[in-house]
Amino acid sequence: MIQAMDLTKRYEDGLLALDTVNFEIKPGEVYCLLGANGAGKTTTVNLFLNFIDPTSGQALLNGIDCTRAPLEAKKYVSFVSENVMLYGNFTARQNLDFFARLAGRRDMSKEDYYMVMRKVGLPEKAFEQRLKEFSKGMRQKLGIAIALVKDAPAILLDEPTSGLDPKAAAEFLQLLKNLKAQGKAILMSTHDIFRTKEIADRVGILKEGRLVMQRTREELLMEDLEQLYLDYMQAGVVAA
Amino acid sequence: MIWVVARKEIHENLISLRFLLLFVLAVALIPSSLYTEYRAYLARVAEQRQIEERNRDYLRQLRVSQIFTNPNFAIDVYWPPAATSVFASGYEEEHPRHLVVGQHSVEYGAPLDVRQSAGLFGAIDYLFVVQLIFSLFAVLLSFDAITREKESGTLRSILSNPLSRAAVASGKLLGGYVTLAIPLLLAFVMGMAMLAAAGLNVFAGDFVARASWILASSLVYIAVFFALGLLVSSLVLSTYSALVISLAFWLIGVVVMPRAAALVSQLAKPVESRQAAWLAKLAAANSIEQEKGRALQELVDRVGVLDKEGRRIPGEGWQKHRSAVAAAYEERAAQAVKRIEEDYQRRKTDQRLLGLTLARVSPAGALVNFTTEMAETGIGVESRFLSEAERYREVLGRELFSRMYRDVWPGGGISMGVLKPINPAGLPGFHMMPRRVRESFFGADLAILLGWLLAGVASIYGALGRYDVR
Numbered sequence: 001m002i003q004a005m006d007l008t009k010r011y012e013d014g015l016l017a018l019d020t021v022n023f024e025i026k027p028g029e030v031y032c033l034l035g036a037n038g039a040g041k042t043t044t045v046n047l048f049l050n051f052i053d054p055t056s057g058q059a060l061l062n063g064i065d066c067t068r069a070p071l072e073a074k075k076y077v078s079f080v081s082e083n084v085m086l087y088g089n090f091t092a093r094q095n096l097d098f099f100a101r102l103a104g105r106r107d108m109s110k111e112d113y114y115m116v117m118r119k120v121g122l123p124e125k126a127f128e129q130r131l132k133e134f135s136k137g138m139r140q141k142l143g144i145a146i147a148l149v150k151d152a153p154a155i156l157l158d159e160p161t162s163g164l165d166p167k168a169a170a171e172f173l174q175l176l177k178n179l180k181a182q183g184k185a186i187l188m189s190t191h192d193i194f195r196t197k198e199i200a201d202r203v204g205i206l207k208e209g210r211l212v213m214q215r216t217r218e219e220l221l222m223e224d225l226e227q228l229y230l231d232y233m234q235a236g237v238v239a240a
Numbered sequence: 241m242i243w244v245v246a247r248k249e250i251h252e253n254l255i256s257l258r259f260l261l262l263f264v265l266a267v268a269l270i271p272s273s274l275y276t277e278y279r280a281y282l283a284r285v286a287e288q289r290q291i292e293e294r295n296r297d298y299l300r301q302l303r304v305s306q307i308f309t310n311p312n313f314a315i316d317v318y319w320p321p322a323a324t325s326v327f328a329s330g331y332e333e334e335h336p337r338h339l340v341v342g343q344h345s346v347e348y349g350a351p352l353d354v355r356q357s358a359g360l361f362g363a364i365d366y367l368f369v370v371q372l373i374f375s376l377f378a379v380l381l382s383f384d385a386i387t388r389e390k391e392s393g394t395l396r397s398i399l400s401n402p403l404s405r406a407a408v409a410s411g412k413l414l415g416g417y418v419t420l421a422i423p424l425l426l427a428f429v430m431g432m433a434m435l436a437a438a439g440l441n442v443f444a445g446d447f448v449a450r451a452s453w454i455l456a457s458s459l460v461y462i463a464v465f466f467a468l469g470l471l472v473s474s475l476v477l478s479t480y481s482a483l484v485i486s487l488a489f490w491l492i493g494v495v496v497m498p499r500a501a502a503l504v505s506q507l508a509k510p511v512e513s514r515q516a517a518w519l520a521k522l523a524a525a526n527s528i529e530q531e532k533g534r535a536l537q538e539l540v541d542r543v544g545v546l547d548k549e550g551r552r553i554p555g556e557g558w559q560k561h562r563s564a565v566a567a568a569y570e571e572r573a574a575q576a577v578k579r580i581e582e583d584y585q586r587r588k589t590d591q592r593l594l595g596l597t598l599a600r601v602s603p604a605g606a607l608v609n610f611t612t613e614m615a616e617t618g619i620g621v622e623s624r625f626l627s628e629a630e631r632y633r634e635v636l637g638r639e640l641f642s643r644m645y646r647d648v649w650p651g652g653g654i655s656m657g658v659l660k661p662i663n664p665a666g667l668p669g670f671h672m673m674p675r676r677v678r679e680s681f682f683g684a685d686l687a688i689l690l691g692w693l694l695a696g697v698a699s700i701y702g703a704l705g706r707y708d709v710r
Contacts, residue, residue: 050399051396051399051708052708071403079396085392085397088392094251098248102398
């Protein structure tokens with residue numbers, strides 16, 4: 001569903017942000033991309049969303065090249081960022097309505113929106129509340145609500161748990177597990193090793209644009225992910 | 241998809257303080273300025289009627305001797321103010337619809353200064369509101385339309401959906417422009433209703449057609465500045481930079497360029513004042529008149545008869561001899577005056593044309609020219625009035641001035657008389673047909689505005705298309 005094939009990005013200033021990265025995420029699978037700041041995690045997400053063009057290689061969503069047919073590819077993906085970026089002067093429902101329409105959903109009623117917001121755990125009083133009054137956790141929940149409304153088979157998450165308090169992070173992970181159970185293919189870029197261990201089916205570590213390690217959940221049962229991450233961060237760059 | 245983005249833009253703008261301020265200013269200033277200008281128009285009409293009436297009485301009671309004993313005798317001509325002047329006062333206050341047609345020249349009459357309170361600071365008319373206030377708010381509504389989304393990250397959220405950047409740009413253009421145009425259209429309609437309530441028959445003549453063209457050009461003009469702000473917004477990353485750059489562009493396009501054009505034209509093609517040209521014509525005419533006087537004196541010395549004191553004076557058949565000599569000088573004087581006038585007019589026209597051409601490159605210059613021409617208060621109207629008055633001067637030359645003579649002798653004595661019968665009350669009147677709408681239509685100005693708009697819109701698509709979302 002989500003596939004990177006020799007994905008490479010060199011910016012105009014010469015910086016090699018991503019170097020021949022390969023991975024594939026199947027439906028119902030959560031793939032966590034770990035790495036330090038500047039390792040290429042956000043660049044990877046940006047390439048799948050066609051925010052930038054790859055220098056070489058392909059980012060595929062449901063087999064569709066994100067560079068050649070970006071509008072078609074984006075039909076199959078939802079995006080939730082670190083700080084869910086929405087409109088502060090609009091209410092939660094108005095934000096949901098706007099993004100639902102952008103996703104092509106014109107058939108939703110007020111009650112439908114309320115139902116989705118209930119599903120992600122937003123309190124009733126927040127439905128018609130302006131977003132500028134929302135906590136970060138509530139914004140993340142609304143971000144997930146937007147993804148639910150779009151109902152895309154692939155979900156890209158860019159450091160979604162950073163800055164969340166433990167309760168909000170736990171609630172967020174539960175929502176992700178629900179999405180996984182629905183068969184969504186999930187790519188999550190994160191620094192959060194603790195929650196990666198809890199949710200990931202597979203883990204990849206990016207270092208200076210190269211995917212230096214990939215492990216399945218089963219392989220990680222035998223190893224300490226935190227130690228593994230630190231070891232790779234200290235070691236030289238060798239592709240996985 | 242475009243409409244989804246446009247609807248969001250409209251919603252965001254409608255709840256903003258900027259929109260509220262624009263709305264209040266528009267509905268307060270446009271109807272009230274139209275009403276004030278209508279009052280000024282009525283005052284001008286009334287005042288002009290009074291002056292014309294007095295002028296007619298003066299001509300009715302005028303005796304022929306009063307004409308040829310006054311070397312500066314002239315007839316005042318008028319062109320009635322246009323009701324469309326309510327939109328743009330233009331040259332209405334500066335260059336009056338009153339000219340003084342004399343034997344040798346056409347001069348400006350006194351302006352109908354009905355709005356003295358505006359004085360130093362100038363008046364607020366519809367054109368001012370659109371040219372300055374709406375263009376400023378157009379920029380203020382658009383400068384952060386994209387940078388705000390870049391900074392807050394909502395552009396990432398939008399573009400993660402299946403819609404193109406061109407659709408985002410189109411939605412922003414459409415939504416933002418609708419919120420900008422609503423106050424203008426509403427205030428314009430309110431203004432028309434107010435004019436009708438005040439007694440102006442807005443459906444008379446070509447008022448509606450002219451008003452519609454003025455509104456159309458205003459809508460294009462504000463679109464230009466909206467697109468300009470949006471272009472800056474799509475090119476830069478920070479809202480603060482977008483504000484500074486947009487305001488700088490606004491200042492250049494609205495204030496600096498039109499005024500700099502006048503400055504350049506004055507420096508490149510300097511022309512003396514109309515008064516200086518008038519003095520030059522007077523000096524040339526006087527000089528030739530003195531030559532004529534000396535020639536006539538020689539003629540008297542040759543063919544005159546002796547009086548009781550033994551001096552030669554004009555005798556029988558003098559007029560025939562005089563005409564043979566004086567005609568050439570009078571023709572020379574007329575030609576000299578004409579040459580000075582034509583030279584002055586040519587240089588003045590060149591200067592104006594240069595200034596106007598340079599000013600019209602800017603959106604504000606194009607709007608001002610288009611609107612004032614359509615409102616019948618622009619340069620074209622004044623030029624036409626002057627050339628019609630010049631033609632009338634030639635008619636007066638035939639019907640009045642050539643029927644009398646006035647000789648200045650070397651000793652300072654003046655002799656004058658009538659060659660053919662003159663009926664002051666029967667002199668032909670001055671008439672000028674009002675311009676038709678298509679004669680007032682300056683398509684080049686509209687094309688310039690549309691050119692700016694198209695260039696701006698195309699650049700927005702280009703800039704947003706190339707933007708790397710990070």
